[in-house]
Amino acid sequence: MYQFTLTVAKMVVRLFGKVEVKNKHLLPKNEGYIVTCTHRGWLEIVILGICVPRSIHYMAxxxxxxxxxxxxxxxxINAFPVDRENPSPSSIKIPVKLLKSGEVVGIFPSGTRAAENAPLKRGAVTISNLSKAPIVxxxxxxxxxxxxxxxxxxxxxxxxxxxYINTTSKDELAAHTELxxxxxxxxxxxxEK
Incomplete structure (x- = not known):
């Protein structure tokens, strides 16, 4: 279903608009990774799926x-639920398992759609640290x-x-979130350039 939905999305986007992708060469090819993205509307979810050459498992x-x-x-279409108010251990276990098996996990670290920049939550950094998978x-x-x-x-x-994150320090996790x-x-x- 993911590939079918992606194919339809590509046709619709190409019919109505233009998508530019920059720095695609930075995406890891032989390992699982987390892709984080700004989240101000729903269309970036679709376009991110079109631009990443592998299936994305979205936290939703x-x-x-x-x-x-x-x-x-x-x-x-590979999405899995997360309780943002009361995160359970599965909020971490599911993406860590996916990443360790070489999959791509999509996380919106602001945690919500926001017109203005929302502060980033630490989930992506924590998951990256536990799985040893990089964040892009x-x-x-x-x-x-x-x-x-x-x-x-x-x-x-x-x-x-x-x-890449490898730490046992909460302070360093906070520093990586800021990074x-x-x-x-x-x-x-x-x-902008």
Missing amino acids: KKELFENKFIGSFLQK PALYVGPRTLKELRKMKKATIIFGEPI LNEQTILLENQI
Whole structure:
């Protein structure tokens, strides 16, 4: 179902708009990794899926799975639920297992769609540290809805250098969360040039 949905999404996006991908060569080829991205609308989820050459397993808020139809569809396209208010051990175990088996996990570290920059949560850094899989920061700039895309607005995804984390210190985890935030700001500056 993931590949079918991705194929349909590619056709729709190419029909209505243009997608530019920068620094795709930075994506690891022979290991699992976390791709983190800004989250201000739903369209970046689709376009990120189009731009990453491997299937992405997205962490999604558990509320999206409450509707049986939507929940079933999300599971078929590799999404798995996370309780953001009361994270359980499975919130960590599922992505760590996926990463150790060489899969790609998509996380939106701000934890929510936000018009303004929301502070990053530490989940991506914690999962990276436990799995020893790198984090690849990504930034999406462009239309937030299909209507905006239809106006031929260009969508841009830019990837940053992979970040490897190996620590037992909570302070270092916090520092890596700040580093991830700084990398996102650097990506914004690269797009503006």
